[in-house]
Amino acid sequence: MTSTFLGMPTTAPRGVGHLRGDQSFPAAARRALADSQLRRNLGHATATIRAKSAAVIAEAPDWQQLRDAGAAIKADVMARLPELLEQLEAAVTAAGGTVHWAADAVEANRIVTELVAATGSDRVIKVKSMATQEIGLNEALEAAGITPVETDLAELIVQLGDDRPSHILVPAIHRNRAEIREIFLREMPGVDPALTDDPVALAAAARRYLRQTFLHTPVAVSGANFAVAETGTLVVVESEGNGRMCLTLPETLITVMGVEKVVPTWRDLEVFLQLLPRASTGERMNPYTSMWTGVSPGDGPQQVHLVLLDNGRSAVLADEVGRQALHCIRCSACLNVCPVYERTGGHAYGSVYPGPIGAVLSPQLTGVEENASLPYASSLCGACYDACPVKINIPELLVHLRAAHVTAQRRPTTESIAMAAAAYTMDHPALYAAAQRAARLTRLAGRRGRGLPPPLSGWTIGRDLPQPPPQTFREWWAER
Amino acid sequence: MVGRTVNSRELILGRLRAAIGPTTTTPAEVPRDYRPAGGDVDLDVLVHRLTDYRATVHRCSDAEVAKVVDEVLGGQRVVVPPRVPGHWLPATVAAVTDENLTAEQIAAFDGVVTAAAVAIAETGTVVLDAAPDQGRRVITLLPDVHICVLRTDQVVAGAPDAIARLDPNRPLTWISGPSATSDIELNRVEGVHGPRRLHVVIVPRP
Numbered sequence: 288m289t290s291t292f293l294g295m296p297t298t299a300p301r302g303v304g305h306l307r308g309d310q311s312f313p314a315a316a317r318r319a320l321a322d323s324q325l326r327r328n329l330g331h332a333t334a335t336i337r338a339k340s341a342a343v344i345a346e347a348p349d350w351q352q353l354r355d356a357g358a359a360i361k362a363d364v365m366a367r368l369p370e371l372l373e374q375l376e377a378a379v380t381a382a383g384g385t386v387h388w389a390a391d392a393v394e395a396n397r398i399v400t401e402l403v404a405a406t407g408s409d410r411v412i413k414v415k416s417m418a419t420q421e422i423g424l425n426e427a428l429e430a431a432g433i434t435p436v437e438t439d440l441a442e443l444i445v446q447l448g449d450d451r452p453s454h455i456l457v458p459a460i461h462r463n464r465a466e467i468r469e470i471f472l473r474e475m476p477g478v479d480p481a482l483t484d485d486p487v488a489l490a491a492a493a494r495r496y497l498r499q500t501f502l503h504t505p506v507a508v509s510g511a512n513f514a515v516a517e518t519g520t521l522v523v524v525e526s527e528g529n530g531r532m533c534l535t536l537p538e539t540l541i542t543v544m545g546v547e548k549v550v551p552t553w554r555d556l557e558v559f560l561q562l563l564p565r566a567s568t569g570e571r572m573n574p575y576t577s578m579w580t581g582v583s584p585g586d587g588p589q590q591v592h593l594v595l596l597d598n599g600r601s602a603v604l605a606d607e608v609g610r611q612a613l614h615c616i617r618c619s620a621c622l623n624v625c626p627v628y629e630r631t632g633g634h635a636y637g638s639v640y641p642g643p644i645g646a647v648l649s650p651q652l653t654g655v656e657e658n659a660s661l662p663y664a665s666s667l668c669g670a671c672y673d674a675c676p677v678k679i680n681i682p683e684l685l686v687h688l689r690a691a692h693v694t695a696q697r698r699p700t701t702e703s704i705a706m707a708a709a710a711y712t713m714d715h716p717a718l719y720a721a722a723q724r725a726a727r728l729t730r731l732a733g734r735r736g737r738g739l740p741p742p743l744s745g746w747t748i749g750r751d752l753p754q755p756p757p758q759t760f761r762e763w764w765a766e767r
Numbered sequence: 768m769v770g771r772t773v774n775s776r777e778l779i780l781g782r783l784r785a786a787i788g789p790t791t792t793t794p795a796e797v798p799r800d801y802r803p804a805g806g807d808v809d810l811d812v813l814v815h816r817l818t819d820y821r822a823t824v825h826r827c828s829d830a831e832v833a834k835v836v837d838e839v840l841g842g843q844r845v846v847v848p849p850r851v852p853g854h855w856l857p858a859t860v861a862a863v864t865d866e867n868l869t870a871e872q873i874a875a876f877d878g879v880v881t882a883a884a885v886a887i888a889e890t891g892t893v894v895l896d897a898a899p900d901q902g903r904r905v906i907t908l909l910p911d912v913h914i915c916v917l918r919t920d921q922v923v924a925g926a927p928d929a930i931a932r933l934d935p936n937r938p939l940t941w942i943s944g945p946s947a948t949s950d951i952e953l954n955r956v957e958g959v960h961g962p963r964r965l966h967v968v969i970v971p972r973p
């Protein structure tokens with residue numbers, strides 16, 4: 288991005304990575320809504336995780352205070368991001384690590400590919416990382432003749448099935464056990480042909496398949512859940528132990544992290560390590576959390592790299608309301624409570640960031656005009672805000688982005704007409720409240736309707752109807 | 768390479784500074800009204816939480832640790848860190864001290880016996896900090912059975928206590944139950960890549 292003016296906050300570039308879908312949300316959603324197996328899998332999975340999470344959150348008497356602290360820490364991070372990153376860089380460097388800065392996906396992919404190539408390995412093991420999915424790292428590595436091996440079970444299911452992730456936390460949430468068994472039988476080299484669809488047997492098959500790869504791959508790529516500016520400590524939170532394998536066994540470790548993941552102090556981890564597992568997997572603590580500070584002589588990777596990624600984050604930060612989206616700790620709670628996500632699944636959102644957070648983050652990373660339908664992919668029922676462990680006001684952001692989108696519009700389009708209807712609903716408190724109530728009731732009753740909840744039901748149906756006469760739209764426009 | 772890195776660094780920092788505008792550099796006041804460090808430790812809570820996440824808990828004296836190790840790993844091959852107390856190891860296990868063993872060699876052991884740094888009662892978490900009685904991270908990762916011996920004075924109430932006690936400059940591994948996944952229909956399945964069985968032996972403070 289050398290052609291960019293210095294210091295201009297910049298959105299993520301086109302043509303690389305996975306922030307844009309090839310269809311608008313309503314078109315993609317309609318396809319998903321027709322897939323009843325998908326809706327059953329999603330309904331079952333999200334209901335299960337909501338119940339687990341509610342139970343462990345109820346055990347924490349100070350949950351609201353933890354949320355307040357988490358929100359305040361993240362707001363502080365955004366206000367001081369440049370200096371915290373410089374502090375992080377200094378601490379990681381002092382501990383023997385190397386810090387790289389990547390302005391966008393293209394540069395991050397180039398840095399990682401060069402680092403892997405320098406090890407001489409034609410294979411790299413990967414632990415689940417949203418950032419590397421966002422930048423399309425696997426495609427870049429493959430283009431350079433390097434095989435990336437996803438080691439997270441769900442990522443492996445997605446990779447072997449030549450599929451796309453559909454959930455932040457459980458990327459293969461759209462697959463049931465029978466489908467997973469079929470994928471393993473078809474695609475996993477050396478798999479036992481008598482493999483059953485028992486989850487224990489499926490997990491054991493993945494263990495056998497990956498063990499040799501773990502032991503014999505000299506370089507790993509990871510993401511990071513948190514990075515502590517004060518100490519240079521990086522944190523990966525996981526369940527299966529594939530993270531520990533990647534973080535411990537190879538000689539070289541490359542961590543790719545969005546710049547917003549930094550937290551100021553070591554002590555701040557006491558907040559996030561309580562919030563994340565309870566909101567995310569619904570556990571008091573996830574099975575494994577690894578923390579490393581640079582290089583530990585004789586223990587683990589001796590070449591430790593950290594790639595700090597912008598790729599549109601500076602543009603998000605530039606919007607004082609919108610920057611809340613950078614507070615996200617990727618717990619996926621907002622997906623699991625969302626009545627729209629529950630019906631459409633993650634693929635409809637087009638981006639690697641699906642669900643309510645995706646609806647506000649992706650359009651900001653790319654510029655709202657390139658993900659224009661996403662801010663409308665919500666019924667504004669408010670469940671995501673209540674569920675968010677760092678109190679991101681997603682409904683407020685959605686409304687904000689809809690307004691930004693309309694301002695950017697020069698002529699009436701289907702999108703802006705749909706927006707007009709949504710805005711009309713929002714400007715009329717009684718209608719809005721009714722829509723909100725209806726959405727909540729639908730969610731509570733656990734109905735598995737074919738369509739989207741109101742007011743989106745009207746919208747998706749409306750896309751099949753003739754457009755309103757332009758005159759009506761302009762009249763409405765003039766009144767604003 | 769260096770030149771490009773420096774340029775991108777300045778570019779990104781410049782963008783971020785432009786994005787936030789003129790800014791204060793004093794850290795904001797963070798409300799920390801959640802339960803602070805220093806809460807009462809309840810060992811029964813620890814045992815319950817460990818068991819709930821499918822760890823096996825043993826409570827005994829320091830002198831009886833060898834008996835537990837014998838019950839779990841008797842007749843098998845065990846790797847141990849350099850400074851694990853010798854009296855924890857019964858004559859029935861073939862114990863080998865990790866002195867730069869290769870990953871492949873470590874993977875061939877049936878089990879590993881270590882001490883711990885800290886344990887969190889509320890979450891059923893054991894934390895290892897790679898001290899000489901816990902060893903390199905790899906030895907508690909590859910063998911299928913991990914026996915972790917914990918002293919009661921290492922048990923704290925919650926995460927804030929653990930953070931206060933731990934040294935961020937050491938490589939840390941927080942372990943809450945055996946390796947598990949919820950990736951298949953959100954069923955928790957124990958044992959994917961890490962040890963499939965975790966035994967926690969709780970002994971009184973010396």
Ligand code: SF4
Nearest residue numbers: 615616618619621675
């Ligand atoms: S927006 Fe909040 S609830 Fe949604 S994934 Fe991010 S942190 Fe979790």
